[in-house]
Amino acid sequence: MAASVKLHLQFGGGAELLFDKIKKREIELPALKKYFPDCQHDKWNIRDLLVWIKDNLLRERPELFLQGDSVRPGILVLINDADWELYGELDYELQDNDTIMFISTLHGG
Template structure:
């Protein structure tokens, strides 16, 4: 068994502007305990993924992507093309080769 977890992370609807305009990234997360030594959990969940994204991918204006320990209202999160609400939102345990998509529904006018 490998210590890393491979995922596809995608940004759309303008969210990609916060990530150097890159819409799709293939990422390899380290073992959870290596990144969060204090964690009592063994598996990555969306909650930890958001911290990792903030630390490693987010380039500007984190307040437009994150609010507290979750995404801002107006950011739609899809897990393998389905609404994250169907999977427990922040508590969803990530699986190898998952595709996590963040779509901003907020637009200026």
């Protein structure tokens, strides 16, 4: 069974308001099969992480952060300071000590 994964999560640009106004978190994800017993893959990916975030960290208005199984348009996702598009977006397999940053580019007027 795959081991747990330690991550650095960061929320900015207003996204932190959905997470108790906490901008930085150190988390440890459990072994994937403990959290998703029916999962067909062995390593945590961004898609799995978003479900975990929704279940464990997101405090209000999930529609402002998530759309379907991804982040909503207007949320920039960086993996180790690089655009997640360079890593395969939702399918990126998380590595120990990765820094995943979510930055909202949506602003009210």
